[in-house]
Amino acid sequence: MYNFDFVKPSTVEEAVAALADDEAQPLSGGQTLIPTMKQRLNAPETLVSLLGIEALKGVTVGGDRVTIGAATTHATVAREVAEAYPALAALAGNIGDPAVRNRGTIGGSLANNDPAACYPAAALASGATVVTNRREIPADEYFEGMFATALEEGEIITRVTFPIPEAAAYVKFEQPASRFALAGVFVAKFAGGVRVAITGASEEGVFRWSEAEEALSGNFSAGAVSALSLDADGMMADLHGSAEYRAHLAKVLTGRAVTAAG
Amino acid sequence: MPKDGIGASVKRREDLRFLTGTGRYTDDINLRGQAHVHFLRADVAHATLNAVDTSAAAEMPGVLRIFTAKDFEGVGGLPCGWQVTDKHGQPMQEPKHPILAEGKIRHVGEIVAAVVAETLEQARDAAEAIELDTEDLPAVIDMKQAVAEGAPKVHDELTSNLCYDWGFVEENKAAVEEAFANAAHVTTLELVNNRLVANPMEPRVAIGDYALHDDSSTLYTTSQNPHVIRLLMGAFVLGIPEHKLRVVAPDVGGGFGTKIFHYAEEAFCTFAAKQLRRPVKWTSTRSEAFISDAHGRDHVTKIQLALDADNNFTALRTDTYANMGAYLSTFAPSVPTWLHGTLMAGNYRTPLIYVNVKAVFTNTVPVDAYRGAGRPEATFQLERVVDKAARELGVDPAELRRQNFIRKDQFPYATPVAVEYDTGDYEATLDKAMQMAGYAGFETRRAASAAKGKLRGIGLSHYIEACGIAPSNLVGQLGARAGLYESATVRVNATGGLVVMTGSHSHGQGHETSFPQVVADMIGISPDQVEIVHGDTANTPMGMGTYGSRSIAVGGSAMVRATEKIIAKAKKIAAHLMEASEADIELKDGAFSVAGTDKSVAWGDVTLAAYVPHNYPLDDIEPGLEETAFYDPANFTYPSGCYICEVEVDPDTGRVEVQSFAAADDFGNVINPMIVEGQVQGGVGQGIGQALLENCVYDADGQLLSASYMDYAMPRASDLPMIDVDHSCQTPCTHNPLGVKGCGEAGAIGSPPALVNAVIDALQRDGKSVSHIDMPLSPARVWAAMNA
Numbered sequence A: 001m002y003n004f005d006f007v008k009p010s011t012v013e014e015a016v017a018a019l020a021d022d023e024a025q026p027l028s029g030g031q032t033l034i035p036t037m038k039q040r041l042n043a044p045e046t047l048v049s050l051l052g053i054e055a056l057k058g059v060t061v062g063g064d065r066v067t068i069g070a071a072t073t074h075a076t077v078a079r080e081v082a083e084a085y086p087a088l089a090a091l092a093g094n095i096g097d098p099a100v101r102n103r104g105t106i107g108g109s110l111a112n113n114d115p116a117a118c119y120p121a122a123a124l125a126s127g128a129t130v131v132t133n134r135r136e137i138p139a140d141e142y143f144e145g146m147f148a149t150a151l152e153e154g155e156i157i158t159r160v161t162f163p164i165p166e167a168a169a170y171v172k173f174e175q176p177a178s179r180f181a182l183a184g185v186f187v188a189k190f191a192g193g194v195r196v197a198i199t200g201a202s203e204e205g206v207f208r209w210s211e212a213e214e215a216l217s218g219n220f221s222a223g224a225v226s227a228l229s230l231d232a233d234g235m236m237a238d239l240h241g242s243a244e245y246r247a248h249l250a251k252v253l254t255g256r257a258v259t260a261a262g
Numbered sequence B: 001m002p003k004d005g006i007g008a009s010v011k012r013r014e015d016l017r018f019l020t021g022t023g024r025y026t027d028d029i030n031l032r033g034q035a036h037v038h039f040l041r042a043d044v045a046h047a048t049l050n051a052v053d054t055s056a057a058a059e060m061p062g063v064l065r066i067f068t069a070k071d072f073e074g075v076g077g078l079p080c081g082w083q084v085t086d087k088h089g090q091p092m093q094e095p096k097h098p099i100l101a102e103g104k105i106r107h108v109g110e111i112v113a114a115v116v117a118e119t120l121e122q123a124r125d126a127a128e129a130i131e132l133d134t135e136d137l138p139a140v141i142d143m144k145q146a147v148a149e150g151a152p153k154v155h156d157e158l159t160s161n162l163c164y165d166w167g168f169v170e171e172n173k174a175a176v177e178e179a180f181a182n183a184a185h186v187t188t189l190e191l192v193n194n195r196l197v198a199n200p201m202e203p204r205v206a207i208g209d210y211a212l213h214d215d216s217s218t219l220y221t222t223s224q225n226p227h228v229i230r231l232l233m234g235a236f237v238l239g240i241p242e243h244k245l246r247v248v249a250p251d252v253g254g255g256f257g258t259k260i261f262h263y264a265e266e267a268f269c270t271f272a273a274k275q276l277r278r279p280v281k282w283t284s285t286r287s288e289a290f291i292s293d294a295h296g297r298d299h300v301t302k303i304q305l306a307l308d309a310d311n312n313f314t315a316l317r318t319d320t321y322a323n324m325g326a327y328l329s330t331f332a333p334s335v336p337t338w339l340h341g342t343l344m345a346g347n348y349r350t351p352l353i354y355v356n357v358k359a360v361f362t363n364t365v366p367v368d369a370y371r372g373a374g375r376p377e378a379t380f381q382l383e384r385v386v387d388k389a390a391r392e393l394g395v396d397p398a399e400l401r402r403q404n405f406i407r408k409d410q411f412p413y414a415t416p417v418a419v420e421y422d423t424g425d426y427e428a429t430l431d432k433a434m435q436m437a438g439y440a441g442f443e444t445r446r447a448a449s450a451a452k453g454k455l456r457g458i459g460l461s462h463y464i465e466a467c468g469i470a471p472s473n474l475v476g477q478l479g480a481r482a483g484l485y486e487s488a489t490v491r492v493n494a495t496g497g498l499v500v501m502t503g504s505h506s507h508g509q510g511h512e513t514s515f516p517q518v519v520a521d522m523i524g525i526s527p528d529q530v531e532i533v534h535g536d537t538a539n540t541p542m543g544m545g546t547y548g549s550r551s552i553a554v555g556g557s558a559m560v561r562a563t564e565k566i567i568a569k570a571k572k573i574a575a576h577l578m579e580a581s582e583a584d585i586e587l588k589d590g591a592f593s594v595a596g597t598d599k600s601v602a603w604g605d606v607t608l609a610a611y612v613p614h615n616y617p618l619d620d621i622e623p624g625l626e627e628t629a630f631y632d633p634a635n636f637t638y639p640s641g642c643y644i645c646e647v648e649v650d651p652d653t654g655r656v657e658v659q660s661f662a663a664a665d666d667f668g669n670v671i672n673p674m675i676v677e678g679q680v681q682g683g684v685g686q687g688i689g690q691a692l693l694e695n696c697v698y699d700a701d702g703q704l705l706s707a708s709y710m711d712y713a714m715p716r717a718s719d720l721p722m723i724d725v726d727h728s729c730q731t732p733c734t735h736n737p738l739g740v741k742g743c744g745e746a747g748a749i750g751s752p753p754a755l756v757n758a759v760i761d762a763l764q765r766d767g768k769s770v771s772h773i774d775m776p777l778s779p780a781r782v783w784a785a786m787n788a
């Protein structure tokens, strides 16, 4: 790790001001950022911790939506969203291990947009809104490919609002080593139709499977997707699975997620 | 059931400190004035190293000295402890293994320069300012390409990348060919034994220290065998006589073979400490461990089994390419040869066997012994080909094995691959394991799985291993450059307590508990009166350390011999005290008595007399009670057993879930059943890791793709079933005093083929079949095989 300055503001305004410096970077749970700094792959001059900002923490359940502060840990979401949005809580409760869940945050996960991360699938399938210090970004416009998002320089996520679907489930198939998603599928059924988001599979990061959405909006059963298939073109291929395998897996998991959503 | 002697499941006394965080590992040691070294490691696999410019780095804050290969002129390379002779009678090709890269980089992770600084961060900062002048060369990664005509050479001074081409037994080759020509059936299997990274929980650490006042050096290191390191480093690398060199290996957090070897970092820290007159410390990061700890396995094999019309095995032949990596690690050449070829008979009467092994240099990390070392590679191919033969012939795999077993009345049994098994009863472990696994009820469970949409399979494997290495004269003939005896000094104190100083080293095995059980049992006192000292060359007799499941069989035997000497002398003293004839003295429950009388004296009275010799046969014997024994075994020991694994495969995803695992081992006599059970469970855990999860993979440029836990899949508790262990089948070893065989590696040796056989069995349904899948049986590979 290289030397860096550390600030821990208590308001969003102070944080944003501290981040105006080019070489400053927000630090949330540190579960992604700190390991890369330890390996000297990342060298911010200033770390601006968001964990001292009470306004960024906590869960609010109101009517048909759940709002989660950016600096809320996975463990908190798993606990506090369990009743209002069980599929989302279950997803959070299955990220990494207890240490990761008690440090890692939803804001960090969405800002990082790892192509194998879990939260992006939930946000996209739920049609969530990512709220920043500057604006509100619909999930459909937020994810811009592997590790790429609509966030601009100096912009921080403050909270995320999830509409609560009628039924939903996330099924994750673990990559054997990292236990991130080798493929993960979040299915959410709303009155207006079904949304299906797939993580872990595509070179473009999380994406919606519109064919499956259409089929499931007419007939919400695993059978509705059994005749469909995903194109292996553009899927990731690595030690843990070929593009064909990932395409196949995403389809199998979609069916399972529909069954699990009931 | 004895309370705390031989055969009792005494709780591990060392666990108190391990579980309360009070163990003392090498990294816990911090010496006054200690400096830190950071190694600049190659990030390319193969390149010329034209120049290393350290001028800017040397000016950086805190830097004490930067070392490059130039500083090691006149220092030896890392020695190889075993010379294999090829099938033409020529010695293997043995390139120099420099401490720091000399002129050329040969694998990612090789040390190019070493920065010693006041702090580790300063050393790392300075390392980034070192300028390397290198020119990339094409990397040699694939073994078959490495030995092809015109391949780039890893070592320019060698004739090729072939270290040796070994034939065993070369004289049998023609007869084997003939048997194949006459066979009624031949089963052929090509397979890969996947490359592994040992990943002990504690990474390697080395601290060098130098004392000016007596010109002596001390190395604290994470080693399984401190005396071996002292000998190799002192005599062959740094030229320090052993009386001026002390090697300490305190608590060591797991070795699994990878901490046997003498590593460059150990020699570096010892050397630099003397140069700088300051202690120099290195603690490996996990990332460094992946590219600098010796790897394991990595064989590519074609095996063939010949059978007659009655399904009797008539011959076996196998051709293996074994990866040595870029340099020969300490025992690397022995692993695919003498620890592998000699086990190819397995549990069977196969009369004719020929083993060919080509050891190959590649631009990868050196490969050496890893839990089982050669024996897992032998067992895997043999137990896979036998299983495949059974399927091809349509016979029950258990029955084909039974039919071909060496029968229990045939021991001692000389195999066609140069070893003589002393004892065994293979049917007993087969029957036991089948009963434990509920073999007969499998079809019911299969149907239950099928009802859930899962494919269920059952697989078994029968292993043999050669442990308790080894008779020194024999291994000497086979090319070992070391003896493989073990030592023990038993020191009895005046008040009757004992300290046993052993050359064996405990790094998880529980010696501090099981060794005292033996000594205490022999005398008839409580094990609490016996303390074990190990891991420091300054206070233990020269010993060869712990590996190859040798500690109880060889180290334990040395301890028994030394204790026998103690008892013999104590009896003399007792006879004198009781004015009786020595021949009439009996030792029982910690007291000496005169046969046929009620005269007796306690153990403590005798030990006190030895140190306060007022009434003592001084004309006859010396005062004191301390004895040393060196034990050199007459033969290897041959543990064996049967493992049965049951799996469920999800046909939609290819995911394998291990449902149950039964292990019936024959370890001969057992000292501490609880410790033995733990050893088997740990070994099976590692075997399941190899079969299902772990894989060390290089790309064509020699970059390690599985260089962290993000991509190298370690087994976790949730990946394992409950492992059912039994060791009630016991055919004691006939040639060591305890009748023990060794249990440390069995689990890792026997389990991979059982698991793979089970998966192949699961996939053998509905008219479909898959003949083989290479390990690890990841979901993607299983799915691909099912949909090929």
Ligand SMILES: Cc1cc2nc3c(=O)[nH]c(=O)nc-3n(C[C@H](O)[C@H](O)[C@H](O)COP(=O)(O)OP(=O)(O)OC[C@H]3O[C@@H](n4cnc5c(N)ncnc54)[C@H](O)[C@@H]3O)c2cc1C
Residues within 6 Å of the ligand: A025, A026, A027, A028, A029, A030, A031, A032, A033, A034, A050, A070, A071, A094, A095, A096, A097, A100, A103, A104, A105, A106, A107, A108, A109, A111, A112, A114, A116, A117, A118, A119, A151, A155, A156, A157, A158, A178, A179, A180, A181
């Ligand atoms: C062992 C392990 C296992 C894991 N397993 C999983 C898994 O199974 N599934 C999964 O989804 N994830 C997994 N993760 C990742 C984990 O969820 C991380 O916590 C998460 O990706 C990052 O969150 P964080 O709060 O730690 O962010 P940090 O590491 O603090 O930051 C990550 C990045 O986001 C930026 N950032 C942080 N907060 C904000 C914000 N509010 N606005 C803008 N930018 C911000 C930072 O500057 C940094 O670039 C795992 C991590 C580990 C270490």
